[in-house]
Amino acid sequence: MKRNSLIICRGGGDLATGIVHRLHRAGFRVLVLETDHPAAIRRQVSFCEAVYEGKATVEGVTAQRIDSVSEMEEVFARGCVPLFVDSKGASIAELHPDVVVDAIIAKKNLGTTKEMAPLVIGVGPGFTAGVDVDLVIESMRGHNLARILEEGSALPNTGIPGNIGGFTKERVIHAPTEGFIKNIHQIGDVVEAGTEIARIYENMDESGNFSGASVAVPATITGIIRGLIREGYHFPKGFKIADIDPREGELKNCFTISDKARSIGGSVLEAVCHHVNTCS
Structure with a gap:
């Protein structure tokens, strides 16, 4: 070779x-x-x-x-x-x-x-x-x-994410319902627990307009949004859609290889x- x-x-x-x-x-x-x-x-x-x-x-x-x-x-x-x-x-x-x-x-x-x-x-x-x-x-x-x-x-696979800052499964967010995601916050944003970071809608047309019933996606912990699925992506309930890093001083980690x-x-x-x- x-x-x-x-x-x-x-x-x-x-x-x-x-x-x-x-x-x-x-x-x-x-x-x-x-x-x-x-x-x-x-x-x-x-x-x-x-x-x-x-x-x-x-x-x-x-x-x-x-x-x-x-x-x-x-x-x-x-x-x-x-x-x-x-x-x-x-x-x-x-x-x-x-x-x-x-x-x-x-x-x-x-x-x-x-x-x-x-x-x-x-x-x-x-x-x-x-x-x-x-x-x-x-x-x-x-x-x-x-x-x-x-x-x-x-x-x-254990289904339990790796420990970061003392958090494991709490830092990973799964879709509470099936639908199309509209992102309210972006990767790199600092959010508090309970803050709405995205919303899942029942429908999305070809122009990217959302409609129908919707469900809020709150941050599970306080920290930096390290990962967030692309806006408009359609997924089933339970799909992994976001990841929050509790270490607020580690913003650069969102943009560098782990x-x-x-x-x-x-x-x-x-x-x-x-x-x-x-x-x-």
């Missing part, structure tokens, strides 16, 4: 962005594959926003949406990361990548197999090293975060470099 070979990352959310950012900065060519309606809440640090905006820049690295894989080389030549809408990964067989990283973080395998590339890496639960992928990267916070597993699986994403990104980079050195 050479440095001008191709790495494909399935997923462009905040954890995947940490991986892609690190690989790109190390000189590797990475293509991101995403769905047509990604639902990241940490949108300021997620390359998947390029699906909607055409481009997304995170810590000096820009991802640019392409409409055909034939545009990929032009984007690489500009020093950017190409992003292609391909939720099923159909383009992988066409492109014959050297490495595939599944960082969708779906808590289950959505179709990634060892046959997709000489090195296939799965991030988080849902994969078994040596069975459906070659390596698994642990995504659970704790002593084993970002550990590279050559056999077995990552720890199962420690977790950097750690996982470092382990993926290590695995890729080991593969490069072994196969060269």
Whole structure:
């Protein structure tokens, strides 16, 4: 494998962005594959926003949406990361990548197999090293975060978010009802517990006008809105839509890659470099 070979990352959310950012900065060519309606809440640090905006820049690295894989080389030549809408990964067989990283973080395998590339890496639960992928990267916070597993699986999802400032599940907000979201506050805003940060409406037309019955979404704790799903997104009841950081002095964290994403990104980079050195 050479440095001008191709790495494909399935997923462009905040954890995947940490991986892609690190690989790109190390000189590797990475293509991101995403769905047509990604639902990241940490949108300021997620390359998947390029699906909607055409481009997304995170810590000096820009991802640019392409409409055909034939545009990929032009984007690489500009020093950017190409992003292609391909939720099923159909383009992988066409492109014959050297490495595939599944960082969708779906808590289950959505179709990634060892046959997709000489090195296939799965991030988080849902994969078994040596069975459906070659390596698994642990995504659970704790002593084993970002550990590279050559056999077995990552720890199962507990449904309890990591502890930040003494808060776990309290800091994450789930939709109280199905509908379309209208954001009243934005990522980076400081809010008090009980403040209405968004409202969920029954209907939204093509022009973005909201109507019908609505339900308020209050802040669960006092702090900074670190993540908030894109306005107009439609979701079912119980869907994760926001994240509040209780550390009011940590505003910059809303706009920079997290420690977790950097750690996982470092382990993926290590695995890729080991593969490069072994196969060269």
